[in-house]
Amino acid sequence: MLGRRRKLNHRGSTVVYLIPVLLLFLYLLYSQILTTSPPSLRLQTSTPCASHTHSPELKFLFYAPHSGFSNQLSEFKNAALLSSLLNRTLVVPPVLDHHALALGSCPKFRVLPSRDIRLSVWESSLLLLRDNRYVSMADIVDVSPLVSSSTIRTIDFRVFASWWCGVKIEMVCSSQSTSLEPSVFNRLKECGSFLAGFGGNVDGCLYAIDKDCRNTVWTYGEDEEDGKLDSFQPDEQLKKKKNISFVRTRRDVFKTLGPGSEADRARILAFGSLFTAPYKGSQLYIDINKSSKDTRLQKLLEDTDFLPFAPQIVNAGKQFALNTIKVPFLCAQLRLLDGQFKNHWRATFSSLKEQIKSLRQGASSRTINIFVMTDLPEGNWSTTYLGELMRDKNNYRLHFLREGDDLVHDTGRELAAAGNGYRLGITPNGIRGLEEIKMNCSPQRLPDVLLYIEEVICSCASLGFVGTAGSTIADSIDLMRRQKICSS
Ligand SMILES: *[C@@H]1O[C@H](CO)[C@@H](O)[C@H](O)[C@H]1NC(C)=O
Numbered sequence: 001m002l003g004r005r006r007k008l009n010h011r012g013s014t015v016v017y018l019i020p021v022l023l024l025f026l027y028l029l030y031s032q033i034l035t036t037s038p039p040s041l042r043l044q045t046s047t048p049c050a051s052h053t054h055s056p057e058l059k060f061l062f063y064a065p066h067s068g069f070s071n072q073l074s075e076f077k078n079a080a081l082l083s084s085l086l087n088r089t090l091v092v093p094p095v096l097d098h099h100a101l102a103l104g105s106c107p108k109f110r111v112l113p114s115r116d117i118r119l120s121v122w123e124s125s126l127l128l129l130r131d132n133r134y135v136s137m138a139d140i141v142d143v144s145p146l147v148s149s150s151t152i153r154t155i156d157f158r159v160f161a162s163w164w165c166g167v168k169i170e171m172v173c174s175s176q177s178t179s180l181e182p183s184v185f186n187r188l189k190e191c192g193s194f195l196a197g198f199g200g201n202v203d204g205c206l207y208a209i210d211k212d213c214r215n216t217v218w219t220y221g222e223d224e225e226d227g228k229l230d231s232f233q234p235d236e237q238l239k240k241k242k243n244i245s246f247v248r249t250r251r252d253v254f255k256t257l258g259p260g261s262e263a264d265r266a267r268i269l270a271f272g273s274l275f276t277a278p279y280k281g282s283q284l285y286i287d288i289n290k291s292s293k294d295t296r297l298q299k300l301l302e303d304t305d306f307l308p309f310a311p312q313i314v315n316a317g318k319q320f321a322l323n324t325i326k327v328p329f330l331c332a333q334l335r336l337l338d339g340q341f342k343n344h345w346r347a348t349f350s351s352l353k354e355q356i357k358s359l360r361q362g363a364s365s366r367t368i369n370i371f372v373m374t375d376l377p378e379g380n381w382s383t384t385y386l387g388e389l390m391r392d393k394n395n396y397r398l399h400f401l402r403e404g405d406d407l408v409h410d411t412g413r414e415l416a417a418a419g420n421g422y423r424l425g426i427t428p429n430g431i432r433g434l435e436e437i438k439m440n441c442s443p444q445r446l447p448d449v450l451l452y453i454e455e456v457i458c459s460c461a462s463l464g465f466v467g468t469a470g471s472t473i474a475d476s477i478d479l480m481r482r483q484k485i486c487s488s
């Protein structure tokens with residue numbers, strides 16, 4: 001009897017202890033929902049789809065790029081490829097700030113869910129517009145060859161958002177409209193949240209893809225591949241440790257999302273990140289076979305593999321190589337501070353040393369000219385190998401560009417004036433064009449073009465190029481060098 005009573009008491013007191021914990025938990029959960037749920041979960045709004053009867057033949061592809069420029073460019077190329085394969089008009093995003101968005105890690109199966117990354121991209125784009133810092137991807141890279149050959153159709157994000165949300169988007173960026181701006185801004189955020197998929201998919205209107213690199217590898221035109229397991233799977237240990245049940249399946253993008261599918265009926269097909277990279281013998285997210293026998297696909301892969309910078313940027317880079325450096329030079333791209341690169345200084349500098357050594361052996365004792373592009377501030381060079389080179393004035397001459405240099409400044413101004421991105425995209429019937437947007441939203445701050453010009457200069461380096469292993473910037477320069485953009 002006593003024993004039983006004690007037991008009951010014991011249990012009773014556990015419950016008493018648990019109540020505050022439970023309350024705290026419920027409170028945290030509630031406040032979490034309040035702070036993180038997007039507006040559409042809180043407000044009942046009619047779907048943006050209902051109002052879109054204009055140009056019913058137009059179908060769009062939206063995607064959500066992330067991280068630095070080179071990464072955003074590689075996702076843009078994948079988006080161009082997919083939009084062409086699926087015959088959809090590509091929504092061209094702005095260039096996002098380097099650290100505005102991170103995806104996470106596909107190999108570690110830890111990535112931001114697609115709808116979260118879509119919402120973040122949407123909101124970051126609006127903020128760029130509001131701060132008058134909006135620069136379209138199509139301002140920086142030259143997509144005109146792809147558009148004029150009808151390989152892709154594009155629409156500017158700003159025109160698209162005006163159409164989709166039914167607002168004059170220029171109100172967000174015109175400084176005069178302070179009283180109207182908050183409500184327009186909120187409305188834009190709400191319809192962005194719907195597009196991101198927080199309101200669910202709507203037949204005929206929106207198909208927001210929640211598949212990502214943890215569970216899907218997109219393929220094309222290889223029938224026997226569709227539905228197969230990919231060769232890279234999470235191992236048992238990881239599955240246990242992370243409590244995940246992911247299985248990575250290869251899916252044909254055309255069969256899954258193309259004609260006849262539910263996705264194909266939707267006006268808007270929204271991908272999340274389109275980041276992919278080779279990993280353990282496969283691709284992390286998109287594996288469209290470069291050696292396919294499909295000649296149309298081959299041509300498309302060729303066309304989207306290399307998108308040159310806008311002519312203004314290419315000219316600036318060539319000009320610096322020709323008129324400022326004037327002589328043959330070596331380019332050193334040294335990524336030293338960002339992320340993983342902090343830990344690889346030794347390897348990065350040793351490949352530069354090797355290259356210089358072989359130049360010394362090969363030729364003369366003349367001064368070697370080196371163009372340096374690095375994220376290490378000039379003030380920190382002196383204690384590194386760069387300092388050694390700098391001091392050895394008889395043998396080396398270092399060249400570099402700074403943010404404040406006239407060339408950089410002038411190129412930014414030229415680009416802003418040219419507004420390349422404004423000129424290419426389509427404008428759905430019944431929607432005003434970009435004129436009002438352009439009038440009210442001209443950038444107050446010039447686009448940040450230093451990196452792009454540096455890349456072009458490096459593609460002009462006839463003595464060679466030393467990049468940082470694993471840097472997407474190095475890959476991009478290698479590609480430009482192979483395309484010989486400097487001599488064309
Ligand atoms: C591609 O889309 C355009 C415009 O929506 C349409 O006119 C054309 O017929 C489509 N092409 C194919 C092959 O479906």
Ligand SMILES: *[C@@H]1O[C@H](CO)[C@@H](O)[C@H](O)[C@H]1NC(C)=O
Nearest residue numbers: 239240241242243244245246
């Ligand atoms: C593991 O995940 C499943 C669902 O994904 C969940 O129901 C379960 O509680 C989780 N287990 C642990 C130990 O977190």
Ligand SMILES: *[C@@H]1O[C@H](CO)[C@@H](O)[C@H](O)[C@H]1NC(C)=O
Nearest residue numbers: 222225289290291292293294
């Ligand atoms: C790519 O296609 C070629 C030719 O169709 C085929 O031999 C090869 O196995 C494919 N590669 C992959 C990775 O599927």
Ligand SMILES: *[C@@H]1O[C@H](CO)[C@@H](O)[C@H](O)[C@H]1NC(C)=O
Nearest residue numbers: 336337376377379380381383
């Ligand atoms: C660069 O120099 C500054 C000022 O001397 C110093 O505080 C900083 O730690 C240095 N950074 C690196 C990465 O060496």
